[in-house]
Amino acid sequence: MERYYQPEIECASRDQIRAWQNERLVPTVKRVYENVPYYRHLMEKKGVTPDDIKSVDDLHKLPFLTKEDLRKAYPYGLLAVPLQDCVRIQSTSGTTGRRVVAFYTQHDIDLWDECCARAIMAAGGTNEDVVHVCYGYGLFTGGPGLNGGSHKVGSLTLPMSSGNTDRQIQFMCDLGSTILCCTPSYAAYLAETIVERGLTDQIKLKAGIFGAEAWTEEMRQDIQNKLGIKAYDIYGLTEISGPGVSFECSDQHGMHINEDHFIPEIIDPKTGEVLPEGSVGELVFTCITKDAFPLLRYRTRDICVLNYEKCPCGRTHVRMSKPMGRSDDMLIIKGVNVFPSQIETVLLNKGYPANYQIIVTRENNTDKLEVQVEMTTEMFSDNLSQVSAREKELVDAMKAMLGIYVVVKLVAPKTIARSEGKAVRVIDKRKLY
Ligand code: DLL
Numbered sequence: 001m002e003r004y005y006q007p008e009i010e011c012a013s014r015d016q017i018r019a020w021q022n023e024r025l026v027p028t029v030k031r032v033y034e035n036v037p038y039y040r041h042l043m044e045k046k047g048v049t050p051d052d053i054k055s056v057d058d059l060h061k062l063p064f065l066t067k068e069d070l071r072k073a074y075p076y077g078l079l080a081v082p083l084q085d086c087v088r089i090q091s092t093s094g095t096t097g098r099r100v101v102a103f104y105t106q107h108d109i110d111l112w113d114e115c116c117a118r119a120i121m122a123a124g125g126t127n128e129d130v131v132h133v134c135y136g137y138g139l140f141t142g143g144p145g146l147n148g149g150s151h152k153v154g155s156l157t158l159p160m161s162s163g164n165t166d167r168q169i170q171f172m173c174d175l176g177s178t179i180l181c182c183t184p185s186y187a188a189y190l191a192e193t194i195v196e197r198g199l200t201d202q203i204k205l206k207a208g209i210f211g212a213e214a215w216t217e218e219m220r221q222d223i224q225n226k227l228g229i230k231a232y233d234i235y236g237l238t239e240i241s242g243p244g245v246s247f248e249c250s251d252q253h254g255m256h257i258n259e260d261h262f263i264p265e266i267i268d269p270k271t272g273e274v275l276p277e278g279s280v281g282e283l284v285f286t287c288i289t290k291d292a293f294p295l296l297r298y299r300t301r302d303i304c305v306l307n308y309e310k311c312p313c314g315r316t317h318v319r320m321s322k323p324m325g326r327s328d329d330m331l332i333i334k335g336v337n338v339f340p341s342q343i344e345t346v347l348l349n350k351g352y353p354a355n356y357q358i359i360v361t362r363e364n365n366t367d368k369l370e371v372q373v374e375m376t377t378e379m380f381s382d383n384l385s386q387v388s389a390r391e392k393e394l395v396d397a398m399k400a401m402l403g404i405y406v407v408v409k410l411v412a413p414k415t416i417a418r419s420e421g422k423a424v425r426v427i428d429k430r431k432l433y
Contacts, residue, residue, distance in 0.1 A: 002249070002250060002313050002314055003121045003122070003124060003125070003126065004118070004121060004122075004314075004315070005114065005117045005118040005120075005121040005122075005152070005153070006114065006118065007314075009260050010118060010256070010314075010315045010316070010317060011314050011315055011316055012260075012316055013316065014308075014316060017259050017260065017316065017317065018056065020260050021056050021259065021260075021263050021288060022054075022055040022056055024288035024289060025053065025055070025056060025059070025263065025286065025288050026050075026053060026054065026055070028286075028287070028288050028289075028294050028296070029050050029053045029062070029296065030050040031080060031294070032080055032294055032296055033049070033050045035079075035080045035081070036077075036078055036079070036080050037077075038069070038072075038073045038077045038078055039063075039065070039078065039296065042063040042065075042069075043062065043063060045063070046061070046062075046063045048061050048062060048063070056263060059263065059265065059286060059297070060265075060274050062286075062296055062297050063296075063297065064272060064284065064297045064298070064299050065078075065295050065296060065297060065298045065299065066298075066299050067100060067239075067299075067301070070100045070239060071100065074099075074100070074101065075101050078293060078295070079103055079292060079293065080291065080292060080293065080294055081105060081291050081292050085105050085291065085292065086103045086104060086105055086292050087104060087105060087106050087109065088103070088104040088109060089101050089102065089103055089104070089139075090102050090104070090139055090140070090141045090144065090238055090242060091139040091140075091238065092237075092238045092239070099139075100238060100239060102238050102239055102241075102293050103292040103293045104241075104292055104293070105291040105292045107291050108241070108290050108291050108292055108293070109148065111241075111261060111289055111290070112145060112148065112241045112242060112244060113145075113148030113149055113151065113152050114149075114152060115149070115236075115241065115244030115245065115247075115258045115261065116145045116146055116148055116149025116150075116152070116242075116243060116244040117148075117149040117150075117152035117153050118149075118244065118247060118258065119146075119149060119209060119232070119234050119243070119244050119247030119248075120146070120149050120150055120153050120155065120179065120209065121153060122232065122247055122248065122249045122250070122256075122313070122315075123179060123207045123208075123209050123230070123232040123247075123248075124179075124206065124207050124230070124250075125150070125153050125155055125179055125207070126153065126154075126155070127153060127154030127155055128155075129153070129155040129156070129178045129179050130155065130156045130158065130175055130176055130177045130178050130179070130204075131146070131150040131153075131155040131156065131157050131158065131177070131178075131179045131181060132158045132160060132168075132171070132172055132175075132177035132179065132180050132181065132205075133146045133147050133150065133157065133158060133159055133160055133161075133181045133182075134160040134161065134162050134168055134180070134181065134182040134186065134420075135161075135162065135181055135182055135183065135212065135243075135421075136161055136162045136420075136421050137159060137161040138161075140421070141236065141238050141241070141242025141243060142181075142182075142183075142212055142242070142243055142421075143159065143161055143162075144242070145236070145241075145242040145243040145244055146181040146209065146243060147159055149244060150181075155179070156175075158171060158175060158177060162182070162186065162420040162421050163420045165189070165190065165193055165420075168190060169190065169193065169194060169197070169199065172203055172205070173199060173202045173203060176204040177203070177204065177205060178204055178205060178206050178207070179205070179206065179207045179208070179209065180205050180207075180208040180209070180210075180227075180229070181208070181209045181210075182208075182210065183210065183211070183212050183213055183419070183421055183422055183423070184210040184211070184213065184215035184219055184220075184223065184231075185213065185215070185354065185418075185419055185422070185423035186418075186419065186420055186421070187208055187210050187223050187227075187231070188219060188222065188223055188353070188354050189418045189419075189420075190227075191222070191223050191226035191227045192226070192353070194226070194227065195226050200226075200227070200228065203227070205227055205228070205229045206229055206230070207229050207230050207231070207232060208223065208227070208229050208230075208231045208232065209232050209234050209247075210223070210231055210232070210233065210234065211233055211234035211235050211236070211243060212236075212243065212421075212422055213422045213423060214322070214323060214325070214340065214341050214344075215233075215322075215344075215354075216341055216344050216345050216348060216354075218344070218345060218348030218349060219344065219348055219354050220233075220252075222348065222353075222354070230250075230252075232247065232248040232249075232252070233247070233248045233252075233255055233322060234246070234247045234248065234255070235247070235255050235320065235323070237300060237302075239293075239295055239298055240262060240285050240287060240295065240298060240300075241261075241287075241290070244258065245257065245258060245262055245285070246258065246319075246320050249311065249313040249315055250313055251311055251312050251313050253307075253311075253319065254307050254311075254319030254320060254321055254322075255319060255320050255322075256311070256315045256317040256318070256319055257306075257317055257318050257319070257320055258317065259317045259318060260289070260317075261287065261288060261289045261290075262285045262286065262287055262288070263285065263286040263288060264283060264284065264285055264306060264318065264320065265283075265284040265285075265286075265297070266279055266280075266281040266282065266283060266284070266304075266305065266306055267281050267282050267284055267299075268281055268282075269281065269282040269299075269301075269303070269327040277306065277308060278305065278306075278307075279305065280303060280304070280305045280324070281303065281305075282299060282300065282301060282302065282303055282327050283300045283302045283303075283304050283320065283323075284297050284298060284299050284300065285297075285298050285300060286298070301326045301327045302323040302326055302327075303323060303324045303325050303326065303327055303330075304320050304321045304322070304323045304324060305320070305321045306318050306319070306320055306321075307319045307320075307321070324339060324341060325339035325340070325341055331358075331360060331369070331426065331428070333360065333367045333369045333404055334366070334367050334404060336402065336403055336404050338369065338402055338404070340358055340425050340426055342401050342402060343356070343358060343371055343398065343401075343402075343406075344356070344425075345401070346394065346397045346398055346401050347371075347373055347394070349397070350393065350394060350397060351376070351379075352373050352374070352375070352376070352379075352394075353373075353374055353376055355373070355374040355414075355416045355418070356371060356372060356373040356374070356416065356425065357371070357372045357373075357416055357424075357425060357426075357427060358370070358371055358425055358426045358427070359371075359372065359427045359429065360426070360427070360428045360429060360430055361429045361430065362429075362430040367430065368407065369404065369406045369407065370406070370407040370408075370409060371394075371398070371406055371407070371408050371409070372409045372410075372411050372416065373394070373408065373409075373410060373411065373416075374410075374411055374412070374413050374414065374415060374416050375387075375390075375410050375411070375412065375413060376413060377413050379410075380412060380413055387410055390410055391408045391409070391410055394406075394408040394410075395407075395408050
């Protein structure tokens, strides 16, 4: 049976959703214009005033916001309420430049928790579940977001945070965790460890809610098979609130965007032009219900496609595809666009685990793409000719997928460092930026 947290909203008619968006967009733009000088200047530069924005049809007139703007306005420059109304900050895991800091009023946290509660119920969660949250807690939004959602659903919430795999598995067995929330790479690692220790009979997991990084369908199958669960995708970003901006339902074909809170657009990442329905492009969000940090036309850099077709689950909110890559993590190798997800698809199709690293170097002005991938214990062998035959098979498969030559190095099982949070898959040594 399909479960909804807020059926009257999640299954509303498209006309009703559009009416809510129009109703909420207009005052939000006015409020941001009046309270956020940084954005007011951007609007003035574009010659737009709040009076020009009468409905969602006028959205394209507004200027974009980028991560660069957030860095320039750091820390308080995009705040739309007095600081004393804020009760929380969260921050991105950004490794370069300044961190991005997002602010929340209590109302913002309540809405965010509701979005996450929708995700948990779409994964079959109820107040009878034990929700095991091993996303990081703290500045990262993963732990606090799913924790809040789980409370709203009324599930027993295990605020495990990340790390200490032995303890994670112990609690999972002892407390009978039924829903696992973590990054897909950590889920794959947990699954691998549970299988190796012969503990599959002792776990009661039925579903997983995995997101915060790219993962492929093949990886989903692998986790589902090893843990005997249904694995659901969840998407979000700190700037827009955190996890739960969109989430998968039982149909597992795209993630429903919580359109009563966020208006999505797909744009051409090069020109900024809004693309017609069904186009692949960069996802842009406008927040229409947030108090403290209502970003307008925020460029996510995530490349995906929106699907407005009716979903068998009954939800009417538009579905976004899994992000196919980021307009800023797309690698350009010898002029060819390469997404790490394409490499992962080849590896998993050929039966390799999702433990790999992509290393890009440049020698004599020529780019070199090397993929190091672990063999499974069954594949591992001392016979060098067998290993090189395997490497050759992967080189050919990569060439067919990407159109370029890739150096493949097979390495022994368990030699690539595991991650407890987001996996670091790409090491670009070219220093192009
Ligand atoms: O990763 C929020 C989150 C936490 C989402 C837990 C889901 C679960 P940030 O650290 O700000 O926020 O990173 C946001 O991560 O722009 C995407 O590029 C990527 N991302 C998030 N979810 C997915 C997903 C959190 N399901 C950035 N698939 C986003 C692929 C994802 N990429």
